[in-house]
Amino acid sequence: MAIKEKKWLDHYPEEISPVLEYDDKPLYSCLEEASRKFPNKAALYFFGKEMTYRELYKQTCQLAGRLIELGLEKGDRVAIMLPNCPQGVISYYAALMAGGVVVQTNPLYMERELEHQLKDSGSKFIICLDLVYPKVARVRGKTALEKIIVTAIQDYLPFPKKLLYPFIEKRKKTPLPKILFNGSVLNFKSIVEGGESAFQPVQVDAKKDLALLQYTGGTTGPAKGVMLTHYNLTANTIQARHWMYKNRYAEEIVLGALPFFHVYGMTCVMNYAVMYVAKMIIVPRFNVKDILKVIEKQRPTLFPGAPTMYIALINDPDIQKYDLSSIETCISGSAPLPKEVQEQFERLTGGKLVEGYGLSEASPVTHSNLIWGERIPGSIGIPFPDTDAKVISQETGEEAEVNEIGELIVKGPQVMQGYWNRPDETRAVLKDGWLLTGDLAYMDEEGYFYIVDRKKDMILASGFNIYPREIEEVLYEHPDVQEAAVIGVPDAYRGETVKAFIVPREGKTIDEKEMNNYCRKHLAAYKVPRIYEFRKELPKTTVGKILKRSLINEEKTGKASSE
Numbered sequence: 001m002a003i004k005e006k007k008w009l010d011h012y013p014e015e016i017s018p019v020l021e022y023d024d025k026p027l028y029s030c031l032e033e034a035s036r037k038f039p040n041k042a043a044l045y046f047f048g049k050e051m052t053y054r055e056l057y058k059q060t061c062q063l064a065g066r067l068i069e070l071g072l073e074k075g076d077r078v079a080i081m082l083p084n085c086p087q088g089v090i091s092y093y094a095a096l097m098a099g100g101v102v103v104q105t106n107p108l109y110m111e112r113e114l115e116h117q118l119k120d121s122g123s124k125f126i127i128c129l130d131l132v133y134p135k136v137a138r139v140r141g142k143t144a145l146e147k148i149i150v151t152a153i154q155d156y157l158p159f160p161k162k163l164l165y166p167f168i169e170k171r172k173k174t175p176l177p178k179i180l181f182n183g184s185v186l187n188f189k190s191i192v193e194g195g196e197s198a199f200q201p202v203q204v205d206a207k208k209d210l211a212l213l214q215y216t217g218g219t220t221g222p223a224k225g226v227m228l229t230h231y232n233l234t235a236n237t238i239q240a241r242h243w244m245y246k247n248r249y250a251e252e253i254v255l256g257a258l259p260f261f262h263v264y265g266m267t268c269v270m271n272y273a274v275m276y277v278a279k280m281i282i283v284p285r286f287n288v289k290d291i292l293k294v295i296e297k298q299r300p301t302l303f304p305g306a307p308t309m310y311i312a313l314i315n316d317p318d319i320q321k322y323d324l325s326s327i328e329t330c331i332s333g334s335a336p337l338p339k340e341v342q343e344q345f346e347r348l349t350g351g352k353l354v355e356g357y358g359l360s361e362a363s364p365v366t367h368s369n370l371i372w373g374e375r376i377p378g379s380i381g382i383p384f385p386d387t388d389a390k391v392i393s394q395e396t397g398e399e400a401e402v403n404e405i406g407e408l409i410v411k412g413p414q415v416m417q418g419y420w421n422r423p424d425e426t427r428a429v430l431k432d433g434w435l436l437t438g439d440l441a442y443m444d445e446e447g448y449f450y451i452v453d454r455k456k457d458m459i460l461a462s463g464f465n466i467y468p469r470e471i472e473e474v475l476y477e478h479p480d481v482q483e484a485a486v487i488g489v490p491d492a493y494r495g496e497t498v499k500a501f502i503v504p505r506e507g508k509t510i511d512e513k514e515m516n517n518y519c520r521k522h523l524a525a526y527k528v529p530r531i532y533e534f535r536k537e538l539p540k541t542t543v544g545k546i547l548k549r550s551l552i553n554e555e556k557t558g559k560a561s562s563e
Contacts, residue, residue, distance in 0.1 A: 007447030008382035013373050015245040020385045022238055022413060024206045027230040028096040030275040031057055032201075038250055038277050044086050045298060046282045049158035051086060053277070062195025063094035067125065070147055070186075074099030074202055077121045077213060080261070081105040081114075081128040081136065083284040086156040087188060088260050089270060091127045096230070099202030100125070101210045103225070104261040108524040111135050112474075116222055118143040121213050121420065125149065127188065134177050137185075150179055151188030153284070206230040213420050214263045216360040216465065223470075225420030226360045228263075235413035236363035237271045239384040243368055244329055247302065250277040253326075255300035257283045257291060257309060262463075263364045264333050268304040278302070288312045292322045299326035303351075306334040306463030307341060308494060310353065314344045327351035331368060333358060334463035335495040336451070339377040355380060357451065360465075361435055363414040367449055379448045380441075387412035388434075391443055400442070405452055408441035409434045457548065459488030461496050464526045468548075471529065474522045475500060478515070480508040483538055485546045489531065489555050500529035501538055501551060510534065 009018050023029070034043070035057035044051040072078065078095040080102060082088040095102050103121045105114065107129060114135055118126070119142065127149045128136050136148055154161075181187050211233055213225035241247070254273045258265030273280040281298050283291065286309060294300075310332065313319060327349040332342075337355040345353050352371045357380035358364030366389065369381035383389045388411040391400040400406040415435045418426035429436045440453040459466040468486035475484035483503040488496035504510045512532045519528045539550040 022235045026204045028093050034277045042279045058197045060093045061199035063192050064097035065199040066191045066195040067098040077101045077103050077123040079103040079105045079123040079126040084282050087151045097201040103213045115139040148185045155189045214360045227417040232363045252278040253300045254278045255303045288316050296322045301328045303330045307337050308462045310345045324349045331356045335460045361416045366410045376448045405442045408437045408439045461494040498529040499531040
């Protein structure tokens, strides 16, 4: 599509160029540049402790050098299983400096999910939190892991919180695990302190060499590794920077409440902050009262988030007691943003909150409403610079007419190289440079795009992507389950929540408590069904395929289908 045909460009303010210049430098080069230009500027804030860009770069170099000494070679995969913490930032850039490929791993994963990701990626190293080490240790023998590097939250806490942390953890039901460090299980802090700061990063080809395998699920099988290069991630960060053109270089304070193991938080918080020399306030877990306090005390200016975060904040009864006026810019992603939430949050903060759209396969952002310009409630906005988008008719495969619903496809420098070791699935979604998103959408006369449904069965709950088939596979492994189907149902807080329909085996009785306990042993907490419905049978086609659409329609109408 030629530039003159892109209707959305008519809405671009003069400050945003439709064509940008992108660096061919490795993604990690932004950290070196920030350290060189602003060595004494605060890079990270974590529970009262600050780290400058000089300190961050030094420790990153030290860890990178030690990774190579320990046997990491260019192209090896390094899994990072950490919540938001300084160690996560250090590990991410250190792995890239050492020539590695980062594999972000959700700390909430259960052994089944962790084993699949480690085996599929062939990860050679993993850097994990002490609290999740037992899970890593139990699956290690089934993977290619050679080294496990373990850290603790207290390693980067300020005094006296560092001293108090072990006593606080002892009060919890799950005690801190005892870890025997040896040649293959190593202590993060000792590794970093033993490294040399005069490290020369491994040279990579930004456009060809992978920086990240970002795992995303699907309805046709297990989670797939999205292959993103240094260039893909750098380009999307630059696009986001130009979209937020009023933000000030080396002056912003970014609230890091989105998880960095999610590509949205990785790009719009971590990479954005480092590339534009912002101070990053690191929040390991979203808690409304903690967020309100940190906003008032640390005065963040940029707050990327998910609708559930903004909903939780505006509904807190004490919100009027806090000064939130520092917030200037917020881009909401991961789920639709209700208009009333947008308006109320803007009234409370005085800042701007707009809805955007993206997917892991696009690093992730492709569309957003204008922050300082025309925005359309209910729309995902218009494409980013250098990003083509169109809707394809489901009937003809040709470009759809204005306001005609079809599949949204996108093209741009942020689009992935494909799925790791899955050429067939790659060919199915990448066509002549176009990425088939699987989302049903339409474009209006002005060039604004609207998502109307998902071609996939994916459930979006609290900003997490949840894939029914994965949950169904777990349900089918229960000895008393004959049939199962999982769908997403509307939820006022989470956006959607997981509902499981179960047909017990003949003569067997299962209750909600039993299934809940069972699922919690095999699934991350956010994937566990919140609602269970037990039936004698499920609606099916004449060939025996379960009619999920009938179940969804039943939920909408409140009555059982006769199909």
